[in-house]
Amino acid sequence: MIRILVTGGTFDKEYNELAGTLFFKDTHLPEMLRLGRSRLDVAVRTLMMIDSLEMTDADRGLIVDHCRAAPDSCIVITHGTDTMVETAAAIAGADPAVGAKTIVLTGAMIPYAFGSSDGLFNLGSALSFVQLLPAGVYVAMNGRCFEWNRVRKNRETGVFEAV
Amino acid sequence: MIRILVTGGTFDKEYNELAGTLFFKDTHLPEMLRLGRSRLDVAVRTLMMIDSLEMTDADRGLIVDHCRAAPDSCIVITHGTDTMVETAAAIAGADPAVGAKTIVLTGAMIPYAFGSSDGLFNLGSALSFVQLLPAGVYVAMNGRCFEWNRVRKNRETGVFEAV
Amino acid sequence: MIRILVTGGTFDKEYNELAGTLFFKDTHLPEMLRLGRSRLDVAVRTLMMIDSLEMTDADRGLIVDHCRAAPDSCIVITHGTDTMVETAAAIAGADPAVGAKTIVLTGAMIPYAFGSSDGLFNLGSALSFVQLLPAGVYVAMNGRCFEWNRVRKNRETGVFEAV
Amino acid sequence: MIRILVTGGTFDKEYNELAGTLFFKDTHLPEMLRLGRSRLDVAVRTLMMIDSLEMTDADRGLIVDHCRAAPDSCIVITHGTDTMVETAAAIAGADPAVGAKTIVLTGAMIPYAFGSSDGLFNLGSALSFVQLLPAGVYVAMNGRCFEWNRVRKNRETGVFEAV
Numbered sequence: 001m002i003r004i005l006v007t008g009g010t011f012d013k014e015y016n017e018l019a020g021t022l023f024f025k026d027t028h029l030p031e032m033l034r035l036g037r038s039r040l041d042v043a044v045r046t047l048m049m050i051d052s053l054e055m056t057d058a059d060r061g062l063i064v065d066h067c068r069a070a071p072d073s074c075i076v077i078t079h080g081t082d083t084m085v086e087t088a089a090a091i092a093g094a095d096p097a098v099g100a101k102t103i104v105l106t107g108a109m110i111p112y113a114f115g116s117s118d119g120l121f122n123l124g125s126a127l128s129f130v131q132l133l134p135a136g137v138y139v140a141m142n143g144r145c146f147e148w149n150r151v152r153k154n155r156e157t158g159v160f161e162a163v
Numbered sequence: 164m165i166r167i168l169v170t171g172g173t174f175d176k177e178y179n180e181l182a183g184t185l186f187f188k189d190t191h192l193p194e195m196l197r198l199g200r201s202r203l204d205v206a207v208r209t210l211m212m213i214d215s216l217e218m219t220d221a222d223r224g225l226i227v228d229h230c231r232a233a234p235d236s237c238i239v240i241t242h243g244t245d246t247m248v249e250t251a252a253a254i255a256g257a258d259p260a261v262g263a264k265t266i267v268l269t270g271a272m273i274p275y276a277f278g279s280s281d282g283l284f285n286l287g288s289a290l291s292f293v294q295l296l297p298a299g300v301y302v303a304m305n306g307r308c309f310e311w312n313r314v315r316k317n318r319e320t321g322v323f324e325a326v
Numbered sequence: 327m328i329r330i331l332v333t334g335g336t337f338d339k340e341y342n343e344l345a346g347t348l349f350f351k352d353t354h355l356p357e358m359l360r361l362g363r364s365r366l367d368v369a370v371r372t373l374m375m376i377d378s379l380e381m382t383d384a385d386r387g388l389i390v391d392h393c394r395a396a397p398d399s400c401i402v403i404t405h406g407t408d409t410m411v412e413t414a415a416a417i418a419g420a421d422p423a424v425g426a427k428t429i430v431l432t433g434a435m436i437p438y439a440f441g442s443s444d445g446l447f448n449l450g451s452a453l454s455f456v457q458l459l460p461a462g463v464y465v466a467m468n469g470r471c472f473e474w475n476r477v478r479k480n481r482e483t484g485v486f487e488a489v
Numbered sequence: 490m491i492r493i494l495v496t497g498g499t500f501d502k503e504y505n506e507l508a509g510t511l512f513f514k515d516t517h518l519p520e521m522l523r524l525g526r527s528r529l530d531v532a533v534r535t536l537m538m539i540d541s542l543e544m545t546d547a548d549r550g551l552i553v554d555h556c557r558a559a560p561d562s563c564i565v566i567t568h569g570t571d572t573m574v575e576t577a578a579a580i581a582g583a584d585p586a587v588g589a590k591t592i593v594l595t596g597a598m599i600p601y602a603f604g605s606s607d608g609l610f611n612l613g614s615a616l617s618f619v620q621l622l623p624a625g626v627y628v629a630m631n632g633r634c635f636e637w638n639r640v641r642k643n644r645e646t647g648v649f650e651a652v
Contacts (some may be wrong), residue, residue, distance in 0.1 A: 010506075010509060013509075015599055015600060015603055017499075017598040017599055017647055018644070018645075018647050020499060020502075020511075020540065020542075020569075020571070021511070022509075022510070022511060032284075033306075035279060035280075035281060035284065036281050036283075036284030036285070036288075036305075036306060037272055037281040037284070037304075037305050037321075037322075038284070038305055038306040039305035039306060039307055039322055039323075039324075040305070040306040040307060051509065053509075080509075082509070109200055109506040110504055110506055111504060113603055113604065113605065114504055114602055114603055114604070115278075115441065115602065115603065115604045116198060116602065117198075118198060118199050118200040120199075120283040120284045120287070121195075121198065121199030121200070121201070121283045121284070121286060121287035122199070122287060123284060123287070124283070124284035124285060124286070124287030124288035124291070124306065125287035125288065125290065125291040126291075127288065127306050128287070128288040128289075128291035128292045128303070128306065128308065129291045129295065131308070132292070132295040132296065133295065140291070141200075142199075142200050142201055142202035142203070143196075143199060143201040143202060143203040143287065143290050143291065144202055144203060145291065145294070155507070156507075158200075158506055158507050159200075159202055160202075161202075173343075173346060176346075178436055178437060178440055180336075180435040180436055180484055181481070181482075181484050183336060183339075183348075183377065183379075183406075183408070184348070185346075185347070185348060214346065216346075243346075245346070272343040273341055273343055274341060276440055276441065276442065277341055277439055277440055277441065278439065278440065278441045278604060279439065318344070319344075321343055321344050358610075359632075361605060361606075361607060361610065362607050362609075362610025362611070362614075362631075362632060363598055363607045363610070363630075363631050363647075363648075364610070364631055364632040365631035365632060365633055365648055365649075365650075366631070366632040366633060435526055441604075442524060443524075444524060444525050444526040446525075446609040446610045446613070447521075447524065447525030447526070447527070447609045447610070447612060447613035448525070448613060449610060449613070450609070450610035450611060450612070450613030450614035450617070450632065451613035451614065451616065451617040452617075453614065453632050454613070454614040454615075454617035454618045454629070454632065454634065455617045455621070457634070458618065458621040458622065459621065466617070467526075468525075468526050468527055468528035468529070469522075469525060469527040469528060469529040469613065469616050469617065470528055470529060471617065471620070484526075485526075485528055486528075487528075
């Protein structure tokens with residue numbers, strides 16, 4: 001079974017039609033899995049619904065706790081792209097119990113609720129990488145997969161690239 | 164570099180608004196890669212644009228030829244789901260030059276042109292599996308990946324399942 | 327109150343993922359009205375779900391009957407585009423009880439289930455025309471409205487034009 | 490010919506994938522007219538691209554100027570919903586040269602770039618109302634049309650209602 005931990009990020013931003021702004025409500029993960037006709041055995045757990053720029057050390061601690069406690073050896077984390085690499089580092093720096101698992105962080109540049117979202121592509125990609133990669137912490141974006149300490153988000157282009 | 168061979172299938176069905184029927188025109192692969200913000204180094208080649216129920220032995224021969232001739236060791240083939248497993252078997256039965264490559268067939272249950280398509284999810288999945296799997300011929304659908312001789316499409320449910 | 331009579335047509339075609347063909351299931355009208363955030367007082371009634379090329383005289387008789395029996399003076403009919411004008415003529419040729427109502431036929435060139443459908447635009451248009459036009463039978467397509475006997479569908483271009 | 494004056498509003502909000510926020514770039518009107526397969530003779534002119542909460546008296550003066558100067562007697566204005574009624578009042582209060590025209594303001598509760606937008610429905614509706622209404626200033630939303638001085642936006646529900 002694959003554990004999916006939801007933290008929010010662009011993936012799950014919605015349009016608040018009364019306020020005219022973006023906000024978080026429920027995760028779109030179950031709907032996305034349905035759309036992708038996924039037949040994977042997954043368990044989805046929402047940990048928080050926030051913009052990753054607002055993620056605190058305590059939030060990252062909570063994510064690490066859930067990675068550690070999950071009975072599954074394959075974990076996908078949906079996450080805002082801006083601090084995805086920081087969270088990956090926090091998980092990788094945790095104790096060996098976490099290190100024995102394959103953990104893939106992914107996200108989207110465009111909210112799923114937009115017609116033009118890259119979210120479904122990235123989700124299909126992350127769920128595939130996590131099934132094959134050896135234990136470790138990874139970032140899967142743009143069809144590529146990086147080890148947590150060999151990637152950065154280029155803020156100018158929005159692209160994740162090797163370092 | 165990943166070679167993408169396009170053969171048509173549900174992936175690429177479009178609506179002919181004058182005739183009121185489905186038909187094939189151009190492949191949606193480049194548009195899908197753009198939507199997914201793919202940063203993979205790919206070369207897309209359209210071999211045919213047909214419903215896989217109409218695929219002949221000669222068509223499969225052409226696909227095998229292209230798998231053999233491709234300079235790349237990673238190949239993704241987009242294909243109609245109805246005879247995807249047959250084509251996978253044809254490729255797997257070819258000479259050793261093909262066998263040294265990692266070849267992943269994928270498709271969609273709903274055309275990409277529909278809002279409700281599973282295509283983008285499957286494409287992200289196939290492009291990820293092909294990067295990690297050892298040489299061999301595989302079918303990637305519904306987030307899962309099967310060796311070519313251990314899968315069948317369940318015609319009742321539309322789901323690919325292990326045999 | 328506006329009466330909406332559903333007869334099928336391109337508007338409501340769906341993709342049958344097991345057969346790989348287009349078919350009719352339920353009408354999308356309620357979903358379209360929700361998407362358009364319509365606050366009109368409407369009653370939706372499905373009379374048939376067919377391609378208008380298959381519409382018989384008996385089918386047209388049923389439509390006329392419902393136009394006659396409806397207690398509402400404003401009626402919108404969703405209809406396949408190929409024989410929309412024939413049905414409009416059949417309604418216009420019926421007895422005076424029908425002639426006292428404002429009846430607007432509309433349809434779509436692309437099924438609503440496709441991302442690229444013109445259906446929502448045409449529905450918004452037809453529901454607006456029907457509120458203001460004097461009694462009579464009309465065809466509303468492409469943002470325009472024609473009296474039933476002054477329009478034809480150009481089969482080459484798919485456009486409704488004045489005659 | 491129908492003149493379409495674009496002022497921005499929710500209709501045209503896009504997602505800035507680098508900043509993670511909504512912003513205005515180009516208007517989606519031409520794309521929406523194409524999607525709706527509109528065959529109306531229209532001239533689109535962008536006056537500004539702003540949130541209607543930020544619209545100043547000077548902005549409204551500019552809109553009135555363009556209504557006055559337009560050679561066309563039918564004008565549709567796309568506008569943010571929050572102050573749509575205020576702008577309608579400003580136009581209605583202008584000199585008689587404006588009053589001789591039929592002017593319909595419309596907008597959207599959800600940006601067109603979202604899959605769930607009501608924009609196409611409202612555009613089809615406004616373009617239809619403007620062809621039939623007598624001279625005056627109107628607001629077309631939710632399938633309904635109101636005279637400028639008999640409507641308000643209910644901020645709790647987001648619905649335009651008669652007063």
